[in-house]
Amino acid sequence: MILCDIGNTNATFLKDGKISRMSVDEFRRYEPKERVYFICVNDDLFAKLKSNPNFIDLEPxxxxxxIYQGLGIDRIAGCYGITDGVIVDAGSAITVDIMSNSIHLGGYILPGISSMLKAYEGISPxxxxxxxxxxxxxxxxQKTVDAVSYGILKPIVILLEKLAGxxxxxxxxGDGEFLSKFFKNAVCDKMLVFRSMQKLINNKKEILK
Amino acid sequence: MILCDIGNTNATFLKDGKISRMSVDEFRRYEPKERVYFICVNDDLFAKLKSNPNFIDLEPxxxxxxIYQGLGIDRIAGCYGITDGVIVDAGSAITVDIMSNSIHLGGYILPGISSMLKAYEGISPxxxxxxxxxxxxxxxxQKTVDAVSYGILKPIVILLEKLAGxxxxxxxxGDGEFLSKFFKNAVCDKMLVFRSMQKLINNKKEILK
Known part of the structure; x- marks a missing residue:
């Protein structure tokens, strides 16, 4: 069984316990011969995903x-396995979601680190x-290179600390490990979404056989 | 006397107590007949500024x-008139600087609000x-439009509140007035940089005649 988490930049796979990655462009040419259970936030890829019956969408x-309206499936999957905690998925965007007693209390979205660096670059050389x-x-x-790095990191950290309690x-x-270094009470888990997908498949065995 | 604060997007003028604005492109064609005392952070414009003797650079x-290395002249000018306080200049970039007993303690830079919106747009439609x-x-x-607005505003506000004490x-x-609404102890002063420029000209009367 292959699990696949498709984002805006990359598709990340789990097969036989190993994680691999493909750019979205590479993914367009990917035609699996075995079942691939996926979640996808990239609207451009659904036509392709529907054209091959080996792709099975876990979203439904x-x-x-x-009560959040239109919560992305990547965020839903991130939260699915967590009873209490703050879930930070740091990729192209950084999504932050708060779970309490298995209830999703809400969440917010920040641009990812590379997107922030591009934003600064667009303002001035x-x-x-x-x-x-x-x-x-x-x-x-006390210098501009630090003023930018601080501007990216400090607001993320201080808000997370306050909300996490x-x-x-x-x-x-992709940037989860890097960001986790700025926190004391942090768990870094590259498998978080895959673990949720696996849990879902186990829970819905009769449907997803 | 005309004062002019030249940024990355606009040049802002003060003449006879009235503020006006010109895009950087318009500014390239602007040839003043009277003295214009200016500060400028836009490196592309210095050749033009040097070609007309009516332009007088206040930066020196x-x-x-x-102890901050390479502090932009716009930030220096913003701090110049403040003994104690946090100075937030919210334009293409948002610069934040802290003054205490007329000493600059340091500062940081965030992308401006429109730049942040563009960064989100670049991640996903x-x-x-x-x-x-x-x-x-x-x-x-509890919905994506709020998750983005919160992601832009909340980290700015929470960090400023913590640092300001x-x-x-x-x-x-340009976005100073909008941002100031999220604060209790806020002063909104569109004239801040011009007031500093005027103060400098008064202090250096014998040189800048």
């Missing part, structure tokens, strides 16, 4: 308790700068 | 007490959304 089977991954975000920046913060997605 | 005359200016940032978002927060720039 996921259910979480929320003076702000075309790399992220300083060693930055001390407890000190006020004593809850665990679960990081997943 | 501004001095503030800081699903995130091409306007800002909800009426959003209640004290409640967790009991200091006043001075907002200037």
């Amino acid at each position: 089977y996921f259910e979480i308790d929320t 003076r702000l075309k700068l790399p992220i300083n991954s060693q930055i001390d975000i407890d000190a006020l920046p 004593n809850k665990k913060v679960y990081f997943t997605g | 005359y501004f001095e503030i007490d800081t 699903r995130l091409k959304l306007p800002i909800n200016s009426q959003i209640d940032i004290d409640a967790l978002p 009991n200091k006043k927060v001075y907002f200037t720039g």
Whole structure:
């Protein structure tokens, strides 16, 4: 069985316990010979996904308790396995969702780190700068490269800390590990969404055989 | 006397107590017949500014007490008139600087609101959304349009509140008034930079005659 989590930039696969990745462009040419259970937030790919019966969309089977209108399936899947905690999926976008007693309390969306760097670059050539991954975000920046890195990281961290309180913060997605380093009570779990997909398939065995 | 604050997107003028604005493209064709005292962060315009002797650059005359390397002249000018406070210049970028006893303690840079909206749009067509200016940032978002507006505004507000403590927060720039509404201890001052430029000219009367 292959699991696949399709985002705006990449499709991430789990097969035999190993994670692999394909760009969305590569994915357009991918024709699996075996079943691929997927979730997908990329509207451009649904025509392709419908054309091959080996692709099985898990979206209709996921259910979480929320009043949020139009919660993306990636976020639903991230929350599905968590009873209490803050789920941070740091990819092209950074989504943050809060679960309490298996109820989704709401969430918000930030641009991902590479998207933020591009935004600075678009404002002025003076702000075309790399992220300083060693930055001390407890000190006020004293040069522009730090002023940008701090501007990206500090607001993310401070808001997450405030909202999380004593809850665990679960990081997943391409930048999840990097971001998790700025937190004490963090769990970094690249398998979070796949674990939820597997749990769903186990729960709905009679339908998803 | 004309004062002019040249940014990455617009040039803002003060003449006879009235503020007016010109896009950077319009500014390229602007040939003043009288003296224009200016500050400029847009490197592309310095050749033009040097070609007309009516343009007088105030940058060499501004001095503030800081260890920040390469602080932009717009930020220096914003801080120049403030003894104690947080200075937020919300334009193409949002710069935040902290002054304490006339010493600049450091600062950081965020993408401006329109730049953030563009960043979301670049991630996914699903995130091409306007800002909800009426959003209640004290409640967790329950729909995507709010998740984006919250993602833009809440991190800005929460970090500023934490850093400001009991200091006043001075907002200037095109989005300054909008942002100031989210704060209790806020002063909105479109004239902040011009007031500094005027103060400098008064202080350096013998040079800048």
